[in-house]
Amino acid sequence: MDIIAVTIAAFFQFLGFAFFFVQPKDCCSPSPILGSWLFLLATLRFLWDVSIISRRFIPCNRIWQLVVETISTIFVAEIATIIIWCGIERFLYGLIEDFLGSCGPT
Template sequence: MENLAVGLAAFFQLMGCYFFFEQPEDRCSQAPDLASWIFLVATMCFLWDTSIYPRRFMHMDRFWRVLVEIVAAIFLAEVGTIIIWCGLERFLYSLTDLFLNLTHNGCQPSPLGYWLSGLITSLVALAVLWYVLEATDGMYYLMKFARELSSTTKDFWGMLRCYTNMNTRDRRRALKVCQLARQMPNRRSASRKCCQQDGESCD
């Protein structure tokens, strides 16, 4: 889908705006909201990788494609969060509450109910997110980003450690070299531009 369509669908979900389905007034359950946010991320990843616009309509103006995908993204996001996730969260919360009632003796509800329900729903939401990332190659790009970030961080800390171990004269020399290295591309582009204006070869 278009990034604009997915972004608008996520924005309306975060703002609590619903157009096709009515949001339950009593929430999906009394479990923490963390699992709902995780499932929303999984839904957005799924929508971002999904193509619903028919190929036979590709010859039409791009405006229609964006409009159709915005409406479809909002509709599918509401189906995922209100219909699918709410039903699943209610089931998990009821199952957790039933288990605690069977194991807990007393009239008062177990104090572990809130945290246990949050743990179970979060684990299920994480499982859904992992499945979506694996199905859409999102896990590959996520691992690639993590490796690049780790490599960049190591290089940065290595340079910073080397810089801190230098004396004052070496630091000045290093800064001077960096400034000259940054000025070289500008000089090359300026000389190439002059050659092009004079009609001479720039090689």
């Protein structure tokens, strides 16, 4: 993956822009955002190593390759953060809240 495509996707994700999915208004859960940032960094690092562009786009112009890589990187990063991470974070936050609530004084 091209460093420019990953950098553009990281810029939009860190600013909180979403192009393909609507972001939840409650920011997934009231837990600290450090986990979200670390998950996003790991996703972007993974996308940097993976070749998303198809072989049929290899002979294309360099600008078209960059456009396809940037759009696909933003799309995959949004799926990872908004759908996957928010679901995991909400589940774990609710589980921990229920567990700590049941351990407290009755």
